[in-house]
Amino acid sequence: MTTSEKLTQMVIAVALFFGVMALILLITQRLRSRNGERVQAAAFLGPAMLLISIGLLYPAIATAWQSLHGAGPFDPPFVGLDNYKNLFTNSQQLTVLRNTLFWVVLTPIVSTAIGLIYAVLVDRAKFEKFAKALLFLPMAISMVGASIIWKFVYAYKSSSTGDTVEQIGLLNQFLTWLHLPTYNFLLNDPWNTFFLIVILIWIQAGFAMTILSASIKAIPDDIVEAARLDGVGGWKMFRHITVPSIRPSLIVVLTTITIATLKVFDIVQTATGGNFNTSVLAYEFYRQDFVAGNQGLATAIAVVIFLLVTPIVIYNVRQMRKLEAR
Incomplete structure (x- = not known):
């Protein structure tokens, strides 16, 4: 991968980030009540929580489940503890x-x-x-x-x-x-x-x-x-x-x-x-x-x-x- 391709990917990632933030602000800007503030907070926290779930929570659960199985790369047997x-x-x-x-x-x-x-x-x-x-x-x-x-x-x-x-x-x-x-x-x-x-x-x-x-x-x-x-x-x-x-x-x-x-x-x-x-x-x-x-x-x-x-x-x-x- 060339330097120009890496820079292009970086620019696209930054643009997507600001695009998502702008979309959230656009959708939630008219919510002025207390419940509206909660929806707005959830909208901003949602992407972060999703990424944490994908990057941390799911691997942790998958690791714990795999620890209950035996050796073998394909379909290892369940061995409990x-x-x-x-x-x-x-x-x-x-x-x-x-x-x-x-x-x-x-x-x-x-x-x-x-x-x-x-x-x-x-x-x-x-x-x-x-x-x-x-x-x-x-x-x-x-x-x-x-x-x-x-x-x-x-x-x-x-x-x-x-x-x-x-x-x-x-x-x-x-x-x-x-x-x-x-x-x-x-x-x-x-x-x-x-x-x-x-x-x-x-x-x-x-x-x-x-x-x-x-x-x-x-x-x-x-x-x-x-x-x-x-x-x-x-x-x-x-x-x-x-x-x-x-x-x-x-x-x-x-x-x-x-x-x-x-x-x-x-x-x-x-x-x-x-x-x-x-x-x-x-x-x-x-x-x-x-x-x-x-x-x-x-x-x-x-x-x-x-x-x-x-x-x-x-x-x-x-x-x-x-x-x-x-």
Whole structure:
């Protein structure tokens, strides 16, 4: 498709949008009563609700229905809840759930803690901008790129003769310099999962630091000065003034990183390919659907991910509404 054809399609789409809006206004402009306003609101919301139904609601229902069927590309048999039973009883799938739990618990907590502590320590320091840029830098790298970088950090070279081998992996080279035995960081289960989690923490800590640093700077100076006049400082200032004041931002950061962690795929795919018991739910969905061809189990995993994300989103929305109501 040429550039001119793309521009033509874009112009047509914009024209259609304005045409639909003009048609709605033309039809509803004479409705001045309360019921008329409701009809007008429904007329404007109708197209959006239709698109949401087609793009979100129908696929969600279709996915849930497909999760009740077995494997097979054509007319798979109805198996009821067998896919969910397999997901929570099969030893391989239990390992996937265990790994996902490790990711979801450790990544948000550690990333947020590092970002918060870092933001507090460098706040109003002379080198603040430079220090923040260093921690934020990994955010500019894609997860695939970050995973490749850390694969070099974790790289391992074995020696069959027992002689010392020059390592290309940074961590193993440090171990060699210290005359300690080298270690295959991405092979040994379950520690390899924790080493993969480090990659996402490295990326997300900069995001947490940026949001929390902005919140810390937004704390009113009179509150801080009043606390200092009362003799509050150090740990007490952090505990009783800083953390309560930035609580909404902490919730946003934790929930955002948690949702991102539930969808983590790139790191596992790039670093280990899901081997050595490092697979997580998002990667297992890909493997079951596109590699094993088991769409029933794959869609069951998708439904579980959706169910795990939903309460987090609802909680986040409620917290935002409480803040708006204040």
